[in-house]
Structure formats: structure tokens, C-alpha cells
Ligand code: SF4
């Protein structure tokens with residue numbers, strides 16, 4: 001089947017089939033906050049309100065807090081007990097292209113030098129079913145970073161809204177196997193494919209925010225020491241860390257042990273470079289001032305990460321813009337870099 005289609009009214013049945021094999025996650029409302037939650041086995045009402053989640057799907061593969069292992073001290077030293085493996089892989093239904101792409105960026109981090117077994121096992125056993133955006137936020141700028149609201153590059157299956165149905169494209173072998181096993185999908189017609197093409201073009205045109213990423217690494221490098229600029233950039237930030245916790249490509253974590261008598265547990269939990277004590281060391285703190293921390297956040301994504309992995313670690317999902325309590329805006333920071341003119345002159 002080149003491409004398939006499925007009725008929107010049959011999505012709940014499809015999720016029910018997939019639940020036999022996977023733990024299915026769908027967008028869900030928790031006291032007004034859109035998050036990912038295990039599908040309740042009932043319906044697919046999220047299709048009516050879903051634009052994107054506040055908490056990105058990285059939280060499924062890299063939870064805000066998780067136990068790494070338990071330990072016990074005995075006569076022969078420490079005994080370590082790893083958490084039991086998950087019984088099923090995760091299937092994320094409706095992941096947006098920017099967030100799927102963010103996972104492919106996180107993969108580079110979690111595979112680099114040291115392979116992180118917690119994250120990588122979940123990724124290996126997971127399936128991503130993408131759902132193209134039809135109404136991007138005005139804070140979204142994925143098209144400036146090589147993405148689009150219907151980009152299928154990082155998913156296994158891609159769904160495009162064509163009215164009462166979704167056009168389904170299998171992108172990977174995992175996706176092909178998944179769609180081949182269901183009787184709910186039917187072959188798409190040329191007219192369905194034409195409708196999907198039109199929907200994709202319309203969606204791409206709805207991303208109105210743009211940034212210039214040309215030579216951005218060089219521009220940041222040239223303006224790195226411009227303290228006045230970074231102080232202005234950081235002035236209104238309250239160091240709450242929301243922009244990093246909810247960024248789908250941020251991955252900093254802290255490790256802590258809980259110990260009672262001779263037994264305990266080691267946890268890891270999300271951390272943020274926005275926090276003043278993030279880089280606290282016994283004799284100094286290289287990022288005590290707020291401007292240095294904001295500079296780190298921007299430069300990590302647009303300067304240091306491309307230098308290491310040849311990719312910008314931002315997908316333009318816009319969360320850090322729409323969720324910041326003081327309206328800090330990374331696109332404005334990049335648009336007003338003081339080195340802009342200097343780099344142009346040097347070229
Ligand atoms: S969300 Fe806004 S206020 Fe909070 S740390 Fe980020 S830039 Fe600062």
C-alpha cells in the first residue's frame with residue numbers, strides 16, 4: 001500500500017488495536033495543561049482541541065524524574081538493583097513534527113560518548129505516529145529550521161488531515177509493519193493524496209514567524225563577549241527555568257541519592273542552566289550572573305550544538321516564547337545580535 005487512509009471516527013478503534021502491543025500515549029488535558037498521558041481506552045476526543053502539548057513528548061523518553069537503580073550496602077559492598085524493564089514499548093500518537101525532530105536531536109546527545117540505556121531503550125522500543133499541524137501558533141518558527149508543520153522526517157507513520165479522514169504515510173519499516181497489520185486502513189486514492197498535498201502547502205504557509213539562521217553560529221561567536229547585549233537580553237528573565245524544562249531539546253539533569261540506613265535509591269531529575277546554582281562549584285560559579293546563563297541557553301542551541309553535531313538544537317516549536325512568564329523571545333534575541341553587521345562586513 002503506497003499510502004493509506006483511515007476515518008477519524010475509527011481512530012479510537014485503531015488505538016485500541018495498538019494498545020494490545022504498546023503503551024499508547026495521546027495528548028491529554030490535566031487541569032487545563034496539555035500533556036501526554038496513557039490513552040484511557042475510550043475515545044479520541046483530543047483530536048478536537050489538540051494543537052500541541054505544553055509538556056513535550058521528551059518527558060516520555062526522558063522523564064522529569066526517574067529511578068536509576070536501588071542499592072543496598074551489605075558485608076560484600078553495595079548490591080545494585082536496576083528498575084524492571086518496561087513490559088511494552090511506547091507508541092506516541094499525534095506527535096508534532098517539531099517534537100519528533102527534537103527526539104532525533106536528543107538521540108545524538110544520549111548516544112554521544114556514553115550510551116544512555118534508560119533513554120535509548122525507550123526510543124528503540126518506541127513508535128512515533130506523527131500528526132501534521134493544521135493551525136501552528138504564531139510563536140512557531142519550524143520552517144526557519146528546516147522543518148515544516150507536516151515534516152515526516154523523524155516519525156514512523158505520518159498522518160495528514162484531509163477532512164473526515166487522515167492520509168497515512170508509512171515512513172519507516174516500523175511504520176509499514178504497523179499499518180500493514182490493521183484492517184482499519186484502506187488504500188488512499190489519487191484524490192486523497194492531492195488533498196493531503198494541498199493541506200500540507202496550506203499548513204506550511206501558516207507558519208508566519210521567521211528567523212535568519214544563516215551564519216548564526218558565527219554571528220553568536222562574534223557577539224559572545226558583548227556583555228551589554230547579553231545583559232539587555234537577560235534583564236527581564238526571572239530564572240524560572242520554564243523555557244528549558246519545556247524545551248523539547250533540553251536535556252540537562254541532576255543526580256541525587258536518597259539513603260536511609262544502608263539502603264537507598266538513585267534518581268535523576270531535570271535540571272536547568274537558567275538556575276543560579278546549576279554551575280555552582282566548591283570555589284566558584286562561572287555563571288552566577290543571569291546574563292551568562294541566558295547567553296549559555298541561546299549559544300548552546302545555536303552555536304555549541306551545531307559545532308558538535310552539525311545541527312541546531314532548536315526546532316522552532318515556540319514553547320519558550322509562548323510559555324515564558326515575562327515574554328522573553330529567542331527569535332528577538334537572534335534577530336538583534338550585535339555582531340550581525342560585523343559578520344556581514346567581514347565576509
Ligand atoms: S522562561 Fe522566561 S523568565 Fe523563565 S528562565 Fe526562561 S527566559 Fe527566563
Ligand code: SF4
Nearest residue numbers: 247314315317318320
Ligand atoms: S529553544 Fe524554544 S523554540 Fe527552540 S526547541 Fe526549545 S522551546 Fe522550542
